[in-house]
Amino acid sequence: MPSPLEDIIAKAIKDADKSIFNEDYGKQAKSVVAALRKARYEVVPVRPPDGLVEWAKENIPFGRLRPADLISQMYTMMVENVKKYDR
Structure with a gap:
């Protein structure tokens, strides 16, 4: 199936x-x-591009977040921005 x-x-x-x-x-x-x-899927590379990692480090959400919330926000943010940095 x-x-x-x-x-x-x-x-x-x-x-x-x-x-x-x-x-x-x-x-x-x-x-x-x-x-x-x-269907709310995105095709992204297995490993994040270096530019995206640097960008994500500079844009980590501030404030008190539970670890699960931080990971969820970072994942979403990185997937939404991978095309900008996949070169």
Whole structure:
């Protein structure tokens, strides 16, 4: 049984290109990325780019935060900004 993420990807590919031959893989890939974003997923590198790590260090949320809240905020902040620093 496919996972929900696999279902999202499969549906995106199926909906992107109905042709039998000469499939447009670029169109399919764009459809997959769009479907993932709509489902609140983002494709990011396994390791954060150096520029993002430096930026995140300078933008650590201030104030008293529970460790879980700090980690959640940092994760969200880094994922939302990875494209700016992935070079």
